[in-house]
Amino acid sequence: MTKRWVQDHRRDSWRRQAKEEGYRARSAWKLKQIQDRFEVIRKHDVVLDVGCHPGGWAQVAVECSGERGEVVGIDLMPCQPVEGALLLVGDITDSGTQARVRREFDEDNKRPINAVVSDISPDITGNWDIDQAVSIDLVAKVFDFSLPLLAAGGSFVTKIFQGVGVDELIQVVKPHFTKVRRFSPDASRNSSSEVYLICLNHRPWKAPKGRILARWEEAVTERIASQTEVAPETESVKKMGRILRRKQEEE
Template identity: 40%
Template sequence: MKTIISDDALSGYVTKRWLSDRKRDYYYRKAKKEKLRSRAAYKLLQINDRFSIISPGDRVVDLGASPGGWSQVALELAGSTGKVVAADMRRMRPIEGVEFVLGDIRKGETVKAIIESLGGSADIVISDMSPNISGNYSTDHARSIELCEHALSFSRKVLRQRGTLLVKVFEGDLYREYLEHLKRYFKTVKAHGPKASRQASSEIYVIATGFFGDGPTEIA
C-alpha cells in the first residue's frame, strides 16, 4: 500500500528502527547540537537561502509551529524589529520573543486569536502543518490539502499586499488543483523540495509570492 512519507508522517509509526534511524540522521543530530527544536528548522533555512522570503523587520505567522524549530528560525531572520506569532493545536514550550496561540486553525476562534496577537497585517505566513497520518495515502493527502486550504484562507485575511505564503503539501492528485487555487491570489507560485526533506518524502514546499490583496482576481 502506498503511504505518505514525511519526517512527521514517519513519526506516527515510532518503531525501534525509526528511533535508531533518527539518531543517525544528519539534520536530527545537527538540530540537537545547534539547539534547534526540530530538524525541520533546516528546511526553512534552506528555503530562505534560496528564495529570501523572510527579511529583518518582517511580521511572520507560523502555522503548525510546535515544537518550534521554524519559529526559532523565523525569529532569527525577522530580528528584533520583526514579530513572530506561532499557532498550533499542540502545546509549545515558550520561545522568548514568540507569541503563541494554542488552537486549531480550522476554527474561527483560533484565527481571531492569531489576528489579535498579530495586531496588524503579516508580511508572510509559513505553514508546516501536517495532518495526523492514517496510513491511507489518499486520506492523508486530502487532509493535507484541507490544511493547505485553511492556510490559504487564513493568509487572505492577514497578508499585506505583495505578501508571501510558504506552505507544506503532501503530493497527490489534488496538488495541481491547489496550485491553481493559489495562483488566483498570488502573482508567483513555485514548488521546492529542500535538501533537508528526506529523499523518499512526499512533502513539497510551495512558495506563493506577490499576494494580490483584496480578494481574488477574476480568472479569464
C-alpha cells in the same frame, strides 16, 4: 551501502546539525533552506507560523525577522517558549482560534502579516489517499484564513503532500501571487511525497472572489468529471472523488 541507509544517514545528519545549532527539530533546516533560496522572511517582518510545534520554524522566523520583527505561532500542541515569539495553542481551522490570532495582529494598530510559514500536517490515519486529501483540504483552509491578513508583497510557504489535487491547488492559488512553485529542501528529500509550496509577492488586488477551499474543490470535481467523460479514471482520482463526496455529505 543501500539507498535506505544513505537516506537515514542524511536524515540523522540534519538532526545532529539542528541539535548542535540549538534548534528544536530537524525541520528547522527545511525553513532555513527555503529562506536561503527564496528569502520569504525579511528583517522587521511580521510572521505567522502555522503548525508551529515543536518550535523549530519559530526559532528560524525569529532569527530572520530580527529584533524589530514579530512572530506569532499557532498549533494544537503546546510548545516550549521560543524567545522572541508568541506561541498560541489552538486549532487554526476553528473560528474562535482564528479570532484570537486576528486579535494578536489587530491590537495597537500592529502591522499586517508579511509572511505565513506553515509546516502543518493532519493527523495521519495510515490511509494515504485520505491523508493526502485531508492535507490539501487543511492547507486550503489555512490559505483562506491567512490571505486576508497577508500584506501586499507578502510570502506564503506551506508543506503539501504530492498527489491528486495538488495541481488544482496551485492553479487556484496562482492568481494571488506573482510566483508560485514547488520546492524540496535538501533536509526533506528523504521523503518523496513531501514538498513545499512557495508563494511570493502577494497581489490582493488580483485575487479572484471566493474561498480557496471552495475553488479547489470545484477544480478537482471538474477534473474528475472530465476524466470520467474522456478516459478511464485512475484509481487515485476515483478515491479523491469519493473523499470529496463524503466530506460534502458530512457538512
